[in-house]
Amino acid sequence: MTEYAAAPVVAPTLARQSLFRRLLRNPVAVAALAFLAVVAVVAVVGRWIAPVDPTLSSLQLVVADPSAAHPLGGDSAGRDVLSRLLSATQISIAGALLALVVALLVGVVGGLIAGYYGGLLDTVSSWLTAIVMALPAIVVLLAARAALGPSIWVSMAIFGVLLSPAFFRLVHVSVRAVRDELYVDAARVAGLSDARIIGRHILGVVRAPIIIQSAVLLGIAIAVQSGLEFLGLGDQAVPTWGGMLNDGFAQIYRAPVLMLWPSLAIGLTSMALVLVANAARDELERSAPRPRARRRPAAVSDTRADRPATIVHPDDSRALVTDPDVLLRVRDLVVAYDREGGGSTQVVKGVDLDVRSGEVHGLIGESGSGKTQTAFAILGLLSSGGHIEAGSIEFAGDRLDEAGEGSYARVRGRRIAYVPQEPMSNLDPSFTIGSQLVEPLRVVLGLSRGEARSRALALLERVGIPDPAHAFAAYPHEISGGMAQRVLIAGAVSCDPELVIADEPTTALDVTVQAEVLDLLRDLQRERGMAVLIVTHNFGVVADLCDRVSVMQSGRIVESGPVDAIFDHPEHEYTCSLLGAILEDGDARKPLESHKEITR
Amino acid sequence: MTALLTIEDLVVSYPKKGFRAAPFRALKGVSLDIRPGETMGLVGESGSGKTTLGRAVLGLAPVESGSIRFDGREISGLSRRERRALSSDIQVVFQDPYSSLNPSMTIGSILSEPLSARGVSESDARGRVAELLDDVGLPSDAAQRRARDFSGGQRQRIAIARALALEPRLVVCDEPVSALDLTTQARVLDLFIEIQERTGVAYLFISHDLSVVRHVSHRVAVMYHGEIVEVGNGDQVTARPVHPYTQRLFMAAPVPHPRRQEVRRVERRRLIDAQRTPSETTSAAAL
Numbered sequence: 001m002t003e004y005a006a007a008p009v010v011a012p013t014l015a016r017q018s019l020f021r022r023l024l025r026n027p028v029a030v031a032a033l034a035f036l037a038v039v040a041v042v043a044v045v046g047r048w049i050a051p052v053d054p055t056l057s058s059l060q061l062v063v064a065d066p067s068a069a070h071p072l073g074g075d076s077a078g079r080d081v082l083s084r085l086l087s088a089t090q091i092s093i094a095g096a097l098l099a100l101v102v103a104l105l106v107g108v109v110g111g112l113i114a115g116y117y118g119g120l121l122d123t124v125s126s127w128l129t130a131i132v133m134a135l136p137a138i139v140v141l142l143a144a145r146a147a148l149g150p151s152i153w154v155s156m157a158i159f160g161v162l163l164s165p166a167f168f169r170l171v172h173v174s175v176r177a178v179r180d181e182l183y184v185d186a187a188r189v190a191g192l193s194d195a196r197i198i199g200r201h202i203l204g205v206v207r208a209p210i211i212i213q214s215a216v217l218l219g220i221a222i223a224v225q226s227g228l229e230f231l232g233l234g235d236q237a238v239p240t241w242g243g244m245l246n247d248g249f250a251q252i253y254r255a256p257v258l259m260l261w262p263s264l265a266i267g268l269t270s271m272a273l274v275l276v277a278n279a280a281r282d283e284l285e286r287s288a289p290r291p292r293a294r295r296r297p298a299a300v301s302d303t304r305a306d307r308p309a310t311i312v313h314p315d316d317s318r319a320l321v322t323d324p325d326v327l328l329r330v331r332d333l334v335v336a337y338d339r340e341g342g343g344s345t346q347v348v349k350g351v352d353l354d355v356r357s358g359e360v361h362g363l364i365g366e367s368g369s370g371k372t373q374t375a376f377a378i379l380g381l382l383s384s385g386g387h388i389e390a391g392s393i394e395f396a397g398d399r400l401d402e403a404g405e406g407s408y409a410r411v412r413g414r415r416i417a418y419v420p421q422e423p424m425s426n427l428d429p430s431f432t433i434g435s436q437l438v439e440p441l442r443v444v445l446g447l448s449r450g451e452a453r454s455r456a457l458a459l460l461e462r463v464g465i466p467d468p469a470h471a472f473a474a475y476p477h478e479i480s481g482g483m484a485q486r487v488l489i490a491g492a493v494s495c496d497p498e499l500v501i502a503d504e505p506t507t508a509l510d511v512t513v514q515a516e517v518l519d520l521l522r523d524l525q526r527e528r529g530m531a532v533l534i535v536t537h538n539f540g541v542v543a544d545l546c547d548r549v550s551v552m553q554s555g556r557i558v559e560s561g562p563v564d565a566i567f568d569h570p571e572h573e574y575t576c577s578l579l580g581a582i583l584e585d586g587d588a589r590k591p592l593e594s595h596k597e598i599t600r
Numbered sequence: 601m602t603a604l605l606t607i608e609d610l611v612v613s614y615p616k617k618g619f620r621a622a623p624f625r626a627l628k629g630v631s632l633d634i635r636p637g638e639t640m641g642l643v644g645e646s647g648s649g650k651t652t653l654g655r656a657v658l659g660l661a662p663v664e665s666g667s668i669r670f671d672g673r674e675i676s677g678l679s680r681r682e683r684r685a686l687s688s689d690i691q692v693v694f695q696d697p698y699s700s701l702n703p704s705m706t707i708g709s710i711l712s713e714p715l716s717a718r719g720v721s722e723s724d725a726r727g728r729v730a731e732l733l734d735d736v737g738l739p740s741d742a743a744q745r746r747a748r749d750f751s752g753g754q755r756q757r758i759a760i761a762r763a764l765a766l767e768p769r770l771v772v773c774d775e776p777v778s779a780l781d782l783t784t785q786a787r788v789l790d791l792f793i794e795i796q797e798r799t800g801v802a803y804l805f806i807s808h809d810l811s812v813v814r815h816v817s818h819r820v821a822v823m824y825h826g827e828i829v830e831v832g833n834g835d836q837v838t839a840r841p842v843h844p845y846t847q848r849l850f851m852a853a854p855v856p857h858p859r860r861q862e863v864r865r866v867e868r869r870r871l872i873d874a875q876r877t878p879s880e881t882t883s884a885a886a887l
Contacts, residue, residue: 182700186762189658190714191687194680200713204704366781367752510645510808515852515868537782540854543861563858581786582856583811588835589793592638592818 019208022283029279032272039269043093046086054084054239063255075244075258076251085261088239092265095156095240096221100214102160107167108210112198114168115175126172129165137162141228150235152225159224163217170213174206208284215277219270226266241265310352311571313561327499327531328355328378332391333401335370335377347373349555350391355499360525360532362542362563365552366578371535374552375501377401378533379418380408396498414444417492419502423484423509427476433460433487434472437494444495459490463520482513486520493524499531506541518544539582543567551575602672603633604802605657605770610666610676612649612656626652628826629666636769639796639803641817641834643810643849649826650806654772657804658692659683670770687714691763695775697755701747707733707758708743714765732761736791753784760791764799773805777812789816810853814838822846844875 023029052070061074072081114125137159144158178184178201187197222241228234229242236243241262248258335348348370355361365371376382378393380400393400395411403411412418420426427436434456441452453472460468463486476484485505492500505521506514522545525532534545542549542563550560551574559572570576610630613623626649634640644650655661656676657668663676675686694700701710711732712725720728730740736757747755756776763771773792777785793816796803807813813820813834820837822830822845830843841847851868855861 182694182696183702185658185660186692186694186700186759187702187713188660189687189690189692190717190762191684191766192713192717193684196717200705201702204702366783511810512645512848512852515854518854519865538854539782539856540861543856543858544854544865546858567857578782579856581783583786583789583815584853584856588814588833588838589639589816589818590835591833592635 019211019280019283023276023279026279026283028275032275032279035268035272036276039089039093039265039272042086042089044090046089050080050083050086052080052083054079054087055237056080063251063258072261073255073257075247076255077247081244081258081261084239084244085241085265088241088244088262089265091152091238092222092225092241095152095225096218098153099156099160099163099221099225100218102157103163103167103217104210104214105164106161107164108171108206110164111168111171112175112202112206115172116179116194116198116202118176118179122172125168129168132162133165135162137224138227141224142233145228145233150233152229152235152238152240155228155234156221156225159221163221166213166217167210170209171206174209175202178202178205208280212277212280212284215273215280219273222266222273223270226262308556308558310557311559311561313559313565313569313571316562316564325357326354327357327396328353328533329394330354330374330378330391331394333374333377333388333393334390335373335382335386336389338385338387344389346389347386347555348377351552351555351557353550353557353560355531355533357498357531358525358529359547360522360534360545362546362549363533363535363552364537364539364542364549364578366537368554369552370555371552372503375503375533375535379412379416379501380405381418413440413497414495415497416499416501417495417497419485419488419492419500419505421504421507423481423488424476426488427484429476431475432472433474433476433479437472437487437491440491441494455494456490459494460487462524463487463490464516465490480513482509482517485509485513485517489517489520489524493528493530496528497530499533500525502532502534504536505534507536507538514541521545539567539579540584551578602635604636604638604671605632605634605804606667606669607632607653607657608667608669610653610656610668611664612652612661613664614662625664626661626826627656630823630826630828632821632828632831634770634802634804637796637800637802638819639805639817641813641820642804642806642823643808643813643820644823645808645849647825648823650808650823651774652826653823654692654774654804654806657770657772658690659686688718688766689769691766691768691771693756693759693763693771693773693776696779697752697759698747698779700759701755703747706744706746707750710747710758711743711762711765714762718766728765732765735764735795736761751784752780753788756780756788757791760788760795764795764801767799768801770802770804773803775807776805778807778809785812792816810838810850822849847871848875 023033057078058074059078061070061078061080063076064070064074066073070080070082072085075081075084110125114122140162141155141159144155148154184197184201187201225240226242226245229240230245230249232246234240234243244262245259245266248255248262251258330351330353333348333351333353334346336344336346338344351370351374353363353374363371363374373382373386377388378400380403382388388401391401395416398411400408400411427433434453437456437459438449438452441447441455442449447455457468457472460471465471465483465486471479471483471487479487502521506517509517518541521532534541536542546563548561549563549566550557551566551572552558553574559566559570559575566575567579570579608631610627611625612627613625615623630649630653632640642650642653652661656663659675659678666676667674668676670686670689678686708726708729711729715725715728716722729743733740733742738754738757738761742750742758747758750758759776776792777788780788789812792803795801803816805813805816817834819832820834821828822837822841822843824845830837830841830846837846838850841850848871851864851871855864
């Protein structure tokens with residue numbers, strides 16, 4: 001109900017841009033991708049464009065300086081460094097890719113299956129993953145080298161298995177989250193096979209994170225592989241970046257430049273992979289495509305004359321009983337939210353609202369009508385990006401819209417209280433009910449601990465909690481939703497406010513509980529003579545509680561008046577359509593007649 | 601009149617967290633039948649087991665004992681493969697139109713998915729999708745869009761179209777209108793009725809709202825704490841309930857009219873006081 005952006009009409013389809021296209025707009029990602037493209041090309045064709053055979057030794061070339069024929073000089077065994085670098089790229093990259101493919105196969109397939117089916121399979125594979133993660137990779141690789149010989153392919157395949165938990169855990173967590181989504185249930189009911197559900201509904205969710213993780217792991221694989229070769233544990237017969245690094249390190253005093261080329265290759269490639277992964281993650285976190293900024297000059301509120309007039313019904317006998325003093329006077333209120341990329345969207349477009357002392361005023365409307373935003377603006381609790389653009393809010397003679405946080409703090413909780421829609425999310429789960437009631441009493445009313453405690457217990461009893469002492473010591477998760485709402489109402493009235501703003505106070509509750517909470521609100525209101533502004537979409541709640549009603553539609557109040565007048569003589573077309581949509585008055589459907597039964 | 605769906609003495613338990621914890625019994629022996637072309641309304645408050653009953657019919661809840669027979673054939677405890685074969689007969693519309701449609705798929709592929717899973721050719725499926733969109737009152741170009749382009753009411757229409765794609769004989773509707781605004785709710789309910797009158801599909805219509813159930817249901821069953829406490833014709837159960845719990849439920853729903861609600865409030869107080877007297881021990885225990 002607090003959503004203000006729900007578009008009732010079909011919005012123009014936003015072209016879904018692929019992750020790759022979005023990356024191309026990020027300069028760092030473009031540079032990194034370009035470098036990786038060069039590495040990829042060299043990896044494929046490097047062996048053939050190498051000017052000299054990389055394994056050919058020549059005595060003249062031993063630690064030779066760069067020359068025209070050998071631009072990067074020669075290494076300690078007299079081989080051409082450029083040719084070795086070009087051919088080494090292929091083997092180093094292929095080794096890293098092998099590790100990645102093995103990790104993907106083991107991790108992604110395992111994660112999908114374990115996550116989707118759950119049960120024993122899940123438990124066993126999670127244990128195995130934990131064990132693999134606990135193994136020190138380098139030690140395992142050294143042992144494998146000792147047992148199986150110095151093959152880069154064997155060691156990279158084993159390393160792939162060691163990397164697989166990274167994928168397993170990522171996929172597993174995502175699949176567990178998606179598995180219980182209703183659309184997966186719907187697909188099962190629609191008769192799709194498990195393989196199809198995994199392929200279409202689940203793999204799509206984990207695809208992007210897998211790509212990002214792959215880039216990071218590829219960098220790690222290159223680094224670890226180079227590390228092994230550098231230690232001299234690799235296959236000396238094939239040129240690799242790590243092997244070249246090893247050779248250069250041995251000659252570091254004679255020809256320090258020999259270390260530079262493989263270091264650059266390893267460092268830049270790993271860096272580029274991480275940068276691409278980071279940029280991709282940043283793009284994905286910007287979950288929705290960036291909305292295109294509209295040209296329309298924002299935030300010029302309509303003048304009063306332009307606005308369609310609110311239909312105001314005259315007071316009747318019931319409405320006149322209430323105190324004629326206007327406690328809360330809202331004039332011309334415009335609330336707007338900043339849009340990403342400049343401009344703002346008006347959600348409340350010029351609202352006039354009077355709440356008199358001791359009256360119950362209902363603000364009714366459908367989702368997106370701006371009723372909750374109006375209430376939040378009065379409370380000074382608009383969420384980030386929201387602001388009062390125009391108009392005034394006057395509470396007992398004080399301007400609230402111009403008040404800073406400091407003066408709001410003197411009003412909120414003491415003179416204006418708030419009852420929220422979701423009772424559970426408005427109680428802090430880590431504190432007892434008692435401490436959450438006592439705290440404001442001590443701060444606001446300056447009561448001692450003992451006084452506050454006895455007052456809180458009296459309040460809990462007043463709001464109809466059967467065992468106040470037990471509830472006082474309980475944590476929020478130990479009580480039901482209806483009880484939680486009673487606690488919040490107790491908290492709201494604890495400091496004797498003049499106005500209570502209740503935002504859909506019974507929407508989250510069952511009907512039988514709703515009836516009790518409505519009774520409680522009514523009794524407390526009569527007892528204390530407070531004014532109540534109740535935001536709701538339910539005409540039953542309005543009929544039960546309110547003296548006066550304002551009907552909101554797309555940011556404006558279209559009709560306002562005493563409750564009887566609104567129900568008996570609605571004038572605005574929208575009010576009529578709302579009242580017409582109520583089902584209570586309609587006839588029940590007749591039982592199915594046997595002769596009308598359809599034979600199929 | 602033979603029943604399309606017969607549920608007998610159904611018990612569903614969910615395991616509780618914790619070592620050797622006693623399982624939670626969501627359904628404690630529920631019996632119910634639905635005839636072809638009939639809407640059976642199922643009312644209850646949160647935790648009453650009404651959603652579990654729907655999920656059990658769909659094969660999404662663990663049945664401990666009892667039977668669910670569809671068209672005379674036992675369907676509880678079917679294998680996944682047998683269950684898939686049943687998908688053309690029993691379909692579902694869920695409550696939340698936001699999470700029941702895959703956000704990354706186009707409406708066209710969401711609707712054609714159940715068709716292509718049964719081997720309908722792509723061009724036939726496309727034609728059927730256009731037909732379905734038309735049936736639920738959506739423009740045909742909706743097939744190329746994604747769920748986020750649609751409002752709650754429109755999304756629910758898409759979910760209805762998906763349920764109808766295979767021409768089922770029973771649709772389980774789990775609170776299909778409770779996330780919708782009042783005016784949208786009325787239109788979607790009328791769509792449900794219109795489709796039923798045209799195709800003869802039966803509904804198991806789950807809702808917490810008596811007035812919604814009253815509007816669409818031929819018969820109504822009331823659930824309370826995992827049991828069905830009252831079953832009968834819609835008008836009887838929703839206007840002149842017999843069971844004390846149904847009476848409380850009926851009285852608790854506020855009438856959308858100030859003066860009549862005042863009367864209802866007094867009646868409700870009287871009813872609750874009456875039910876508290878010792879003679880009504882059963883209902884007092886239920887309180």
